[in-house]
Each structure stands twice: as C-alpha cells, then as structure tokens.
Amino acid sequence: MTHLVQGPGGFSPAGQPPRRKICVVGLGYIGLPTAAILADRGYEVVGVDVRPDVVATINAGRIHVVEPHLDTLVEQVVREGKLRAETSPCEADVFFLCVPTPITEDHRADLSYVEAASESIKPYVRAGNLIILESTSPPKTTEDVVIPHAVPEHLAIGEDVYVAHCPERVLPGRILIEAVENDRIVGGMTPACTQQVLDFYRTFVRGNIHATSAITAEATKLVExxxxxxxxxxxxxxxxxxxxxxxxxxxxxxxxxxxxxxxxxxxxxxxxxxxxxxxxxxxxxxxxxxxxxxxxxxxxxxxxxxxxxxxxxxxxxxxxxxxxxxxxxxxxxxxxxxxxxxxxxxxxxxxxxxxxxxxxxxxxxxxxxxxxxxxxxxxxxxxxxxxxxxxxxxxxxxxxxxxxxxxxxxxxxxxxxxxxxxxxxxxxxxxxxxxxxxxxxxxxx
Missing domain, CATH: 3.40.50.720 (NAD(P)-binding Rossmann-like Domain)
Known part of the structure; x- marks a missing residue:
C-alpha cells in the first residue's frame, strides 16, 4: 500500500519530493480556469495550447474566453510568474488533459484531441507523475486512449504512474466557483491511482471528493x-x-x-x-x-x-x-x-x-x-x-x-x-x- 506524505505543494509517495509543477494541456473553457486556479493555489503551472494566438494572449495576462473574474485571476497569476503558456508540454509532476471531445456527423466520439494530447505528454512522463483526464469522454477512454498514448511502456500503472478520469462538473459563468466548491469524482485506473489523485485534488477542491473507478467516473458524467x-x-x-x-x-x-x-x-x-x-x-x-x-x-x-x-x-x-x-x-x-x-x-x-x-x-x-x-x-x-x-x-x-x-x-x-x-x-x-x-x-x- 502506498504511504503518502503531505508537502507544501500537495501529496506524493513517501520518499519523493512534493508535487509542485503542473502541465495543463488545452487552454479552453475548462483548461484555462483550471490552470489559473492551480496557479493561484501556489503551484507552478504551464498551460499548453496548439494555438499560438491563445498562448500569446495568456502570456500577456489576457484571456480569450468569457468567464466572470477569470480575466483578473489570469492577469494576477501571469504577473506573479505562477502561470505561463506554451505551445508544447514540458516535464511536470501532474498532467491535466482538458481538450475537446466533439462528435462526428454520424454521432460518434472524435477522440483525436485526447489522443494527440496524450501523445504530446508521453516524452515527459516519468515515475511519480499523475495523469488526469478531465475531458468528458466515452467509457474506457482513459484505459483505451490515454494510457497507451501517454504512458511509456516501462512505467506500471498504479505503481510508477497514476492515471485517473476526473470529469469537470462546472457551469459556464460560475466555473471559478464550481471548480473549487462542487463535489468532484476521482476515478482511478487502480485503487492506488484513485488515492493519489484524490489526495492531490484535496489541495484545491473544497467540495466532497468521491472515489471510484475510471469507467464509472466516465459513465457518471455522461449520465448526468x-x-x-x-x-x-x-x-x-x-x-x-x-x-x-x-x-x-x-x-x-x-x-x-x-x-x-x-x-x-x-x-x-x-x-x-x-x-x-x-x-x-x-x-x-x-x-x-x-x-x-x-x-x-x-x-x-x-x-x-x-x-x-x-x-x-x-x-x-x-x-x-x-x-x-x-x-x-x-x-x-x-x-x-x-x-x-x-x-x-x-x-x-x-x-x-x-x-x-x-x-x-x-x-x-x-x-x-x-x-x-x-x-x-x-x-x-x-x-x-x-x-x-x-x-x-x-x-x-x-x-x-x-x-x-x-x-x-x-x-x-x-x-x-x-x-x-x-x-x-x-x-x-x-x-x-x-x-x-x-x-x-x-x-x-
């Protein structure tokens, strides 16, 4: 059983340094508020977006989406050096995937964004990392898409790397409030994954956090x-x-x-x-x-x-x-x-x-x-x-x-x-x- 110690930036396996650096892939309606909230909690956050204009806007302390109070928060955390945007990922302790999951004309899930985001972080994933999929996704996306495309083959899930699906549950216009205050679901690929990610979410979420499996978390968000x-x-x-x-x-x-x-x-x-x-x-x-x-x-x-x-x-x-x-x-x-x-x-x-x-x-x-x-x-x-x-x-x-x-x-x-x-x-x-x-x-x- 993994024993946890609490460091200044959150929880980490005993004997490892506390998690301090976070990489958020996708800086849209969910990713940018998530990155700003985490930066405001004291983490070093690198936000990643493939759109150079979005990256330039954020690095100038501005926003490209409408959300109450987000402009003020982004300006603050960028000015303080806690958040910066890039067009490609980097090494980090925690990776968030917050990319779109649209549907095709025949009503099938287009998981190309999740696949591309997963592939983009794979060169930077190392032992001790958390990988969190927040994008709303079909059942088994975490298992069938994120793990094979994001996790290097030599790293064991639940022992070396901790992978979970944690669906966002926020209402536009209230994202900065609800991302922190709402109950959250943490669905790990293994019990150890669930525990590691749950303890990390406790560092910035004030609502109740419900532990479950990845596939149950995926299905629950869709059922809602x-x-x-x-x-x-x-x-x-x-x-x-x-x-x-x-x-x-x-x-x-x-x-x-x-x-x-x-x-x-x-x-x-x-x-x-x-x-x-x-x-x-x-x-x-x-x-x-x-x-x-x-x-x-x-x-x-x-x-x-x-x-x-x-x-x-x-x-x-x-x-x-x-x-x-x-x-x-x-x-x-x-x-x-x-x-x-x-x-x-x-x-x-x-x-x-x-x-x-x-x-x-x-x-x-x-x-x-x-x-x-x-x-x-x-x-x-x-x-x-x-x-x-x-x-x-x-x-x-x-x-x-x-x-x-x-x-x-x-x-x-x-x-x-x-x-x-x-x-x-x-x-x-x-x-x-x-x-x-x-x-x-x-x-x-």
Missing part, C-alpha cells in the same frame, strides 16, 4: 448530462404540442410545476454547448441496443431548430419586405460559447433560406472573434427589424421594454418577453402558426 437532455426533450416536445393545441407552453409548465412532485424544465430553440448536446451520444454509441430513450431525446432536441425556422418562415410570409432580427448566437445566456449552439444553427439556416434581410446581434462576441456574417448592436437590430427572433436569453435582451418590442412580430423561443408584453401595450396574436409555436407570436396592436 443525458438526464438533463431527456428532461429538456420533454419540455421541447411539450412546447410543440402546446402550439398545436393553441396554448402557451410556458404557462402550462409554470402551472404544472406547482405540483409538489413535478419539475419540468424550460423549453428553448434546442440544446447546445459541448456537454448536454454531445455527451448522451457517447452512451448511445457505447450500447445502442439499450439506449432508445436517450437517442430519442437527442433527436427531439436536435430537431427543435427546424421547428423554430418554420415559425420564422410563417412570420416572414405575412410581412412585406421582412427584416429578421436574430437575437443571440451563444448556446446559453451571458456567455460567448458558440459550441453546438442551436441559436447559431438557426441563424445559419435563415441566412441561406432567403426569407428576408437578416440582422444578427450577439453582444458577447466581437466582430474580430466572429466573421461568418456581420453583427449588429441591440439598438440597430431592434430599430431595423420587423420580425424579432429571441434565440438566446442574454441579459440585454431581458431588459428590453414593451415599447422596444412594439410593432414587431415576436418569436420568443425562451419565454422571457411574456411578462414584458403582458404589462405593456395591448397585444393580440399576429399569426395562426402551424405547426404550433414555442410561445405566443405577438404583435403590438
């Missing part, structure tokens, strides 16, 4: 997101049904949730982000014959953008010279994350549909960051459009008044304007939309 996906699919299917019935789905959900054992989620234009819209497919791929519910939920949510487009098509047909203002490209409120965003998918489809002129507003993305089509301000979009499509419930859109929205055809996929319009000028349904509608499409009388 599949659970939410199934529940969102119910809400999205309900929104279509309510439209068929001529009812307001948001009111139905609000009233149903007064039941003590009912908690229906809020419908929207689909499901986006790198987690909920992707992870359930990993479970389907692992065992397609026993996951029909998970597959159906994915199909329901993936089909929702097409339903919204049909709403816009019906609205555009009733307006002379339609100008369609699309509000939001990000997949959730008040972030700049466009990954798997149904809002972006809808705008792309509308751009090719020829239904009218488009005005696109995304207040959290700059024209320098996004060049696919021109972006307009909130004021320009409202003033120039006669159809407004609310796709992402950003704060600036929540703050619009009934006067701002008066005279427009409204397609509110998030239900955030219902109260504003109820308190504002008298309104009436503007169009009989079939099939159904996410919400009431209304126009000021």
């Amino acid at each position: 997101n599949a659970f939410r996906d199934v529940n969102i699919a119910f809400a999205n299917e309900l929104s279509i049904l309510a439209g068929k019935l001529g009812a307001d789905p948001f009111e139905i959900i609000e009233l149903a949730n007064h039941h003590p054992r009912v908690n229906i989620l809020t419908p929207g234009p689909g499901v986006g982000g790198h987690c909920i819209s992707v992870d359930p497919w990993f479970l389907v791929e692992a065992a397609p014959e026993v996951t029909p519910l998970i597959r159906t939920a994915r199909n329901v949510n993936d089909s929702k953008p097409h339903f919204v487009i049909e709403q816009v098509r019906a609205a555009a047909a009733s307006v002379e010279k339609p100008v369609i203002g699309c509000l939001g490209l990000a997949y959730k409120s008040d972030v700049d994350d466009l990954r798997e965003s149904p809002s972006l998918e809808i705008v792309r489809d509308l751009a090719g549909a020829g239904l009218g002129e488009l005005r696109v507003c995304e207040p959290y993305v700059t024209a320098e960051q996004f060049k696919e089509f021109p972006l307009s301000s909130v004021e320009e979009t409202i003033a120039e459009s006669n159809i407004l499509v609310l796709l992402t419930d950003h704060s600036p859109f929540r703050e619009l008044s009934a006067d701002d929205l008066a005279g427009k055809h409204l397609i509110d996929t998030r239900g955030i304007w219902r109260k504003v319009m109820a308190e504002g000028p008298a309104v009436r349904p503007s169009l009989p939309i079939d099939p159904g509608c996410d919400n009431v499409i209304r126009r000021a009388a």
